[in-house]
Amino acid sequence: MVKIKSPAELGALKNSIMEKRQAEKPVITICNGTGCQAYGSKSVVAAFENEVKKQNLESKVDLKVIGCPGFCERGTLVVIKPKDIFYQRVLPKDVPEILSETIGKGNIVNRLLFTDRARNEKIVKEGDVPFYKSQMRLILGNNELIDPEKIDDYIAIGGYTALAKALQMTPETIIAEVKKSGLRGRGGAGFPTGNKWESTRNAHGDIKYIICNADEGDPGAFMDRSLVEGNPHSVLEGMIIGAYAIGGHEGYVYVRNEYPLAVKNMRLAIEQAEAYGLLGDNILGSGFSFHLQIRRGGGAFVCGESTALMASLEGKVGEPRAKYIHTSEQGLFGKPSNLNNVETWANVPLIINKGADWYSKIGTAGSKGTKIFALVGNITNTGLVEVPMGTTLRTIVFDIGGGIPKGRKFKAVQTGGPSGGMIPEKLLDLPVDFDELTKAGSMMGSGGMIVMDEKTCMVEMARYYTNFLMGESCGKCVPCREGLRQMKYILDSITEGRGKEGDIELLQDLAATMVDASLCQLGQSASNPVMSSIRYFRDEYEAHIKEHKCPAGVCKIAAAAAK
Amino acid sequence: MPENENKAKVKEVIKKYHKDKSTLIDVLHDTQAAIGYLPREALETISAGLDIPLSKVFSVVTFFKAFSLTPRGRHLINVCLGTACHVRGADKVVEQIEKELGIKTGENTADLRFTLETVNCVGACALGPIVVIGEDLHGEMTPEKVSEVLKNYS
Numbered sequence A: 001m002v003k004i005k006s007p008a009e010l011g012a013l014k015n016s017i018m019e020k021r022q023a024e025k026p027v028i029t030i031c032n033g034t035g036c037q038a039y040g041s042k043s044v045v046a047a048f049e050n051e052v053k054k055q056n057l058e059s060k061v062d063l064k065v066i067g068c069p070g071f072c073e074r075g076t077l078v079v080i081k082p083k084d085i086f087y088q089r090v091l092p093k094d095v096p097e098i099l100s101e102t103i104g105k106g107n108i109v110n111r112l113l114f115t116d117r118a119r120n121e122k123i124v125k126e127g128d129v130p131f132y133k134s135q136m137r138l139i140l141g142n143n144e145l146i147d148p149e150k151i152d153d154y155i156a157i158g159g160y161t162a163l164a165k166a167l168q169m170t171p172e173t174i175i176a177e178v179k180k181s182g183l184r185g186r187g188g189a190g191f192p193t194g195n196k197w198e199s200t201r202n203a204h205g206d207i208k209y210i211i212c213n214a215d216e217g218d219p220g221a222f223m224d225r226s227l228v229e230g231n232p233h234s235v236l237e238g239m240i241i242g243a244y245a246i247g248g249h250e251g252y253v254y255v256r257n258e259y260p261l262a263v264k265n266m267r268l269a270i271e272q273a274e275a276y277g278l279l280g281d282n283i284l285g286s287g288f289s290f291h292l293q294i295r296r297g298g299g300a301f302v303c304g305e306s307t308a309l310m311a312s313l314e315g316k317v318g319e320p321r322a323k324y325i326h327t328s329e330q331g332l333f334g335k336p337s338n339l340n341n342v343e344t345w346a347n348v349p350l351i352i353n354k355g356a357d358w359y360s361k362i363g364t365a366g367s368k369g370t371k372i373f374a375l376v377g378n379i380t381n382t383g384l385v386e387v388p389m390g391t392t393l394r395t396i397v398f399d400i401g402g403g404i405p406k407g408r409k410f411k412a413v414q415t416g417g418p419s420g421g422m423i424p425e426k427l428l429d430l431p432v433d434f435d436e437l438t439k440a441g442s443m444m445g446s447g448g449m450i451v452m453d454e455k456t457c458m459v460e461m462a463r464y465y466t467n468f469l470m471g472e473s474c475g476k477c478v479p480c481r482e483g484l485r486q487m488k489y490i491l492d493s494i495t496e497g498r499g500k501e502g503d504i505e506l507l508q509d510l511a512a513t514m515v516d517a518s519l520c521q522l523g524q525s526a527s528n529p530v531m532s533s534i535r536y537f538r539d540e541y542e543a544h545i546k547e548h549k550c551p552a553g554v555c556k557i558a559a560a561a562a563k
Numbered sequence B: 001m002p003e004n005e006n007k008a009k010v011k012e013v014i015k016k017y018h019k020d021k022s023t024l025i026d027v028l029h030d031t032q033a034a035i036g037y038l039p040r041e042a043l044e045t046i047s048a049g050l051d052i053p054l055s056k057v058f059s060v061v062t063f064f065k066a067f068s069l070t071p072r073g074r075h076l077i078n079v080c081l082g083t084a085c086h087v088r089g090a091d092k093v094v095e096q097i098e099k100e101l102g103i104k105t106g107e108n109t110a111d112l113r114f115t116l117e118t119v120n121c122v123g124a125c126a127l128g129p130i131v132v133i134g135e136d137l138h139g140e141m142t143p144e145k146v147s148e149v150l151k152n153y154s
Helices: A007-020 A034-039 A041-054 A092-105 A140-144 A151-156 A161-167 A171-181 A193-202 A223-230 A232-246 A260-275 A306-313 A342-354 A393-400 A434-439 A458-472 A478-495 A503-517 A521-525 A528-546 A558-562 B003-016 B021-035 B040-050 B054-063 B090-101 B143-150
Strands: A027-031 A062-066 A078-081 A085-087 A114-116 A121-123 A209-214 A250-255 A291-296 A337-341 A370-377 A383-388 A410-415 A421-424 A448-453 B075-080 B114-119 B131-133 B136-138
Touching: A007 A151, A007 A161, A027 A041, A034 A041, A034 B136, A041 A062, A041 A092, A078 A092, A085 A092, A140 A223, A140 A383, A151 A232, A151 A260, A161 A232, A161 A342, A171 A193, A171 A232, A171 A342, A193 A232, A193 A337, A209 A223, A209 A232, A209 A306, A209 A342, A223 A232, A223 A260, A223 A342, A223 A370, A232 A250, A232 A260, A232 A337, A232 A342, A250 A260, A250 A306, A260 A291, A291 B021, A306 A337, A337 A342, A370 A393, A383 A393, A393 A410, A410 A458, A410 A528, A421 A458, A421 A528, A458 A478, A458 A528, A478 A503, A478 A521, A478 A528, A503 A521, A503 A528, B003 B021, B003 B040, B021 B040, B021 B054, B040 B054, B075 B090, B090 B114, B090 B143
Parallel strands: A027 A062, A209 A250, A209 A337, A250 A291, A370 A448, B075 B114
Antiparallel strands: A027 A078, A078 A085, A114 A121, A370 A383, A410 A421, A410 A448, B075 B131, B131 B136
């Protein structure tokens, strides 16, 4: 690869890539993200490669192996462009027919089309599938257009043009633009990104670190994984722009070790960006240099907390510290450090390219842009959903998610991961943004959304989350370590039919102490599942305690109740 | 396995990371991948190589879930207990695997064929419950499917 030395050369490279491509030549995109791999997408890819050769179609069609487009429920997903023909649940045995019929003769293979059950009709085009229709896929949509292993694919869709533009702006103008856009951190806390950048830029010291938090520990959430796997360059581009604005020359991407494909694709992306001179010394001939390394996590939920993550980056035990001095002043190795989540970084190129005025028109008064949610649990269409901030839960769960399967009724949706809260049916029309979720006793978190049907016991769910958090508490501070343990004992006894009068009040007392006295956000938010389930489903707690009954029929308390 | 061979492997890993202290977790990952687990001797070599007290190395190893101080079976089974898998009955899948193999979570079978662990989320939630064996993902698991899936691993 030849180094790109100026924005003009980047434009020339894009043109030469585009010239080699024939717009009218069909491209078959095959999802090969971790979700689809569980369906066996690797063998679908292999089948396409073999069959294209066998049927002599090399000159008639191109294959593109892509990351996750989001509709995991119907994997393996195959889309034929430019006609946008959408085939779902594709197996290796379907491949010869797709090639001979659709590519060879232009016919549609009906049985592979998506059926809209509500209207009982087959849908041909991807864009007409209800799951995609109500979404606004500004960030995630690009996953469908690129092979994450090929930087040229990203450049072809205008990748790195935001970087080229940013390098011609002053750092102050970039920060002002990001502030004006209203972008807030997608990792959970929702802190204004521009303000964070500004304090790190203004902090004293020559060395400043730029960090990407890809330690997506929230069980049931996988949007960061899909971005790093499916479009790693968008995250890199955001980071390089951030580094230039903040004045940092070294950075880290901290990825969960449980995501091997994300680690692999990010590593490859860094190598390719370096080879093109988009990362490393003298980026695009601007004189600005930025070096990036990948570090893997060790499987600790608490390492999603910024100070714990930084400790782990230093090779230490991942314990958080009190933040009386912000990490923007003293973070990694005691130097000013700016940490943002994967999705936050991926939003940055968009803001630079399209401008803060455009960006800030999307969303609600206090929360701008889109948010990607991982819609999972008892839901018809499991997958990744990107919607403008302020979209109601009802739209997400019913219009996009297709409602609850098996004819069951909706009971609650847990947002914000294990330390979020359970939101009941009566709040389904809640517009989802940072502030509304907090008011409802939950939080945005990183964007996990777990739907629960009527057969779910809310006390047992609270016990599940508490047990998870107890295992993940680092043990450094007493309120979190002991508080969670005691909460779990109480919840164990309630779900086993040994609950006593006063247990609910005791849980509330413990929760109040943990909120006030825990060292980090893990402990401060750990009681959310218990508190929100008491707030909205108190009757279920009372049924367990007073009548020794589990209304959902989940808890095994029959024997204990008989005594 | 001969001790010298292991030591050479660990030294190779340390070299790859330029003896940089801050890379401890990556060094541990790669060492575990090379040897299969983290024996005391390996930790001593890492401690000396990266110039980190053995006690500190030990505390990092025991803090993170990914590391094992004891040998593991040929096939590592990881049952996902993430929330999406949990609401679809992953606990019953774990119970069934424990029953079939006669071991508890965290243990090896006597013939070192399997090690059973649980994981918090692998991010393939559409197909929950998920069981990962080695590098293979098995989706939509039920207790009934367990013995059929385990049969494929010798």
